[in-house]
Amino acid sequence: MKRVKSASTAVITSFLSRITFCKTIGNLFFLIPSEMAFHCQRDCYATELLTEVVSCSPGNLKTECGGKKEVMCGFNVLLKDTVLFPEGGGQPDDRGFINEIPVLRITRLGPDAVHFISTPLEIGAQVLVKVDWERRFDHMQQHSGQHLVTAIADSLYGYKTTSWELGRQRSFIELDTPVVTVEQIDVIEKLVNQKIRERVPVVVRLITTDDPEFDMVRSRGLPDDHAGPVRIIDIQGVDANMCCGTHVSNLSDLQMIKILGTEKGKKNKTNLFFLAGERVLKFAARSFIVEKSLTSLLKNGPEEHIEAVEKLQKSVKVLQKNNLTLLRDLAVLTAQTFKSSADRDKLFTLHRKDGDNEFMNIVANELGTEDILVFLTVGDEKASGLFLLSGAADVVEQLGPRVSELLDGKGAGKKGRFQGKANKMSQRGNVEILLREYINKKKEE
CATH class of the missing domain: 2.40.30.130 (Elongation Factor Tu (Ef-tu); domain 3)
Structure with missing residues (x-):
């Protein structure tokens, strides 16, 4: 008990x-x-x-x-x-x-x-x-690093930190300025690392809300339910800030800080991204692995990686354009071949793994007759893809939802065409059986 x-x-x-x-x-x-x-x-x-x-x-x-x-x-x-x-x-x-x-x-x-x-x-x-000390110390490094970067950005340029986020891989502070230049980033980074090398102590102090110092320390305000003394994190000679978090006792424990860059923030503000301590080392290790892999794949040195990737991107765009042209030509040829057949069927079905919506619509447009029921699919034969059913408007309106249901898909239709996404392309055989039975039934009538 x-x-x-x-x-x-x-x-x-x-x-x-x-x-x-x-x-x-x-x-x-x-x-x-x-x-x-x-x-x-x-x-x-x-x-x-x-x-x-x-x-x-x-x-x-x-x-x-x-x-x-x-x-x-x-x-x-x-x-x-x-x-x-x-x-x-x-x-x-x-x-x-x-x-x-x-x-x-x-x-x-x-x-x-x-x-x-x-x-x-x-x-x-x-x-x-x-x-969990590894997690705790990482948080201590990032949090104290944030205090330091915030203080230096404020003292040098008057940029106030309006919020910050301690992320899993990188952190950022939101600065109350629309732009932070590359030159300013370099100056901030050099000065924060200088303070780390100077082994500046970080002291935790307690003051009361009626202490004259209370109105002098940096703060975004106390919580509504706060009671008792106020905790001050004092980076001696650099910054004093109200904070409840865990911090290093000396800036030397930060090891180093790397500012990664900036992004446009909300409401005319700027997000400045940074890493502190062990995260810098992990980032360097990851970057080296990526660089080594790219060197092997691209068959050139790190200084030529960007140029090589740009060339590859251009080549891919040209190939994609050529491939689309070929698919369009193939769609037209496929439809014309069927139409020229002397004993053409009332049902035309086709699956093409490398096709797309445009391919299917070109085929349907080229066939363009209401007396033929057209069922087209593109994508993985056993997984997901796209489908299109075309023919007489009343027939498509009747059969379209049933086709979509068999393929475990979602679709919509109008004016003799029903198309959408299929999640079970393996069921296309059952769709063909459904369509064939419908055509045979109409023949008997």
């Missing part, structure tokens, strides 16, 4: 669990709520923590797998403290384990961090929480 705490006990326990450390300002002694500083925020380099389960209740997690949305049933766990960072400040949440049970999501709910897991835990139990 798992113990269930009363509402009043849970409230008291939750409050006490958030009183985690103290700070002296002048002669005043403050208790600092952990809503402003989970263990992961007080020590961003901590990889594990022994703590206690405060509550555990059934919960759901919305996920997406292969483009399909799913709902996973599990449990929402509150801990006395946590080494796992809930999403916030533009930084995604951590991943990790509670007693070797994978933590699938961590979200902030008011002052608490909610850990979603698949297995229930006993309230009051001591648990060991571990963080």
Whole structure:
């Protein structure tokens, strides 16, 4: 049996669990709520923590797998403290384990961090929480890198960062300017990497909202449910910014920053893309693999890759144009051959793997007689493709939907022509049987 705490006990326990450390300002002694500083925020380099389960209740997690949305049933766990960072400040949440049970999501709910897991835990139990350090350190590098790039872009050119995104492979900041020149990008990149080489310390400080410094530090505003002291990330001599995220303690841990370039953003703004730390090394490794593969395929050196690809693209366009011309000629010839046949049938069927809609329509136009039922298909014989049925308007209107159904397709028609997409081209034989039976029945009538 798992113990269930009363509402009043849970409230008291939750409050006490958030009183985690103290700070002296002048002669005043403050208790600092952990809503402003989970263990992961007080020590961003901590990889594990022994703590206690405060509550555990059934919960759901919305996920997406292969483009399909799913709902996973599990449990929402509150801990006395946590080494796992809930999403916030533009930084995604951590991943990790509670007693070797994978933590699938961590979200902030008011002052608490909610850990979603698949297995229930006993309230009051001591648990060991571990963080996925590779993911955490990557987020620390990108987040601190964002603060640095933002500060330098602002100090050099007055470009304010209005938002940012920590992506899986690359991150970007949205700058409040319509254009950032290549020369400006080079200057920003050189200066941020100079600060990294100077090993500038990054210090976490706490201030109150009535502190004179509060109105001086960079910020996009506090959350509506904020309470207690304000956490400041201070890149000494460079930037001071309100932030709840996890950060490196020294810019040297960023290793390096590479600005990839810019794209036009929303509302006359510019998105500046960058990589920090290990992502730069991974990008360089991927780029080398691509370069090596292109060198092998194109049979020339890296400096000639662009020119070689441009030549190939031109050649492909010429071949595609020639191929279309040949297909048109073939469509006309095919139709004329059938029409010139002395014993031509009332049913004309044709499948061509390399055809297209234009090919089918040319054949149908060339045949152009209502006394012939035309069934054409193009694409993979056993998978998906396109189909066209033409003939007398009343006949096509009657048979078109049935043809589409047999081919597991979708289509529409008017004026004696019904065409669309087929998902089961392997059923075209059954369509021919349907059409043949219809023609034979009309002959008997």
